[in-house]
Amino acid sequence: AQSVTQLGSHVSVSEGALVLLRCNYSSSVPPYLFWYVQYPNQGLQLLLKYTSAATLVKGINGFEAEFKKSETSFHLTKPSAHMSDAAEYFCAVSENSGYSTLTFGKGTMLLVSP
Amino acid sequence: DAMVIQNPRYQVTQFGKPVTLSCSQTLNHNVMYWYQQKSSQAPKLLFHYYDKDFNNEADTPDNFQSRRPNTSFCFLDIRSPGLGDAAMYLCATSRGSGGETQYFGPGTRLLVL
Numbered sequence: 001a002q003s004v005t006q007l008g009s010h011v012s013v014s015e016g017a018l019v020l021l022r023c024n025y026s027s028s029v030p031p032y033l034f035w036y037v038q039y040p041n042q043g044l045q046l047l048l049k050y051t052s053a054a055t056l057v058k059g060i061n062g063f064e065a066e067f068k069k070s071e072t073s074f075h076l077t078k079p080s081a082h083m084s085d086a087a088e089y090f091c092a093v094s095e096n097s098g099y100s101t102l103t104f105g106k107g108t109m110l111l112v113s114p
Numbered sequence: 115d116a117m118v119i120q121n122p123r124y125q126v127t128q129f130g131k132p133v134t135l136s137c138s139q140t141l142n143h144n145v146m147y148w149y150q151q152k153s154s155q156a157p158k159l160l161f162h163y164y165d166k167d168f169n170n171e172a173d174t175p176d177n178f179q180s181r182r183p184n185t186s187f188c189f190l191d192i193r194s195p196g197l198g199d200a201a202m203y204l205c206a207t208s209r210g211s212g213g214e215t216q217y218f219g220p221g222t223r224l225l226v227l
Contacts, residue, residue, distance in 0.1 A: 032213035043204055043218035051213045090156060100212060104156040
């Protein structure tokens with residue numbers, strides 16, 4: 001069975017500050033890992049995904065995430081927050097064994113203050 | 115642009131009155147998913163189709179059903195909506211291979227009066 005834990009339901013940063021959103025996973029097989037962003041009253045948009053090609057994954061809007069197998073983590077970072085980054089962020093995992101559905105974390109709301 | 119479309123964006127229904135939500139895709143993906151998302155929660159998978167094969171999650175209430183008449187369209191039927199069914203309903207699609215990205219529609223927000 002696979003699961004995802006996102007530490008912190010809310011994270012507050014100032015504009016221009018580092019963004020760090022934490023995600024830890026458990027999976028019985030090597031995983032695929034995803035970060036999605038959701039703006040109010042919209043669907044989910046893929047930020048980036050890890051599929052074992054490279055441990056440091058770069059995504060859209062300046063976000064990146066690093067896969068650390070020893071820590072079972074896939075934390076999302078951005079060097080400098082922008083007001084437009086305020087949204088809910090979901091980490092998700094699927095098994096690396098053929099077709100598999102996604103298991104989502106509970107989400108982290110990112111708040112950006114001027 | 116290829117995309118996932120959901121209609122309507124907002125749906126108001128009455129307690130116990132059947133309602134149907136629709137999803138269409140121009141991506142020609144094999145898999146279509148329906149999720150329920152309540153306020154400040156993660157999306158919860160209700161069921162999905164891999165081509166014509168229907169897969170129901172174990173804890174999806176019998177009140178929820180789905181139809182996929184062809185590759186492009188998928189419907190979510192709520193037979194007797196209760197107040198607890200008020201939520202955002204998200205449709206997503208994927209090719210169906212391992213690690214494939216799911217592409218989400220904008221969602222339909224359901225209000226039950």
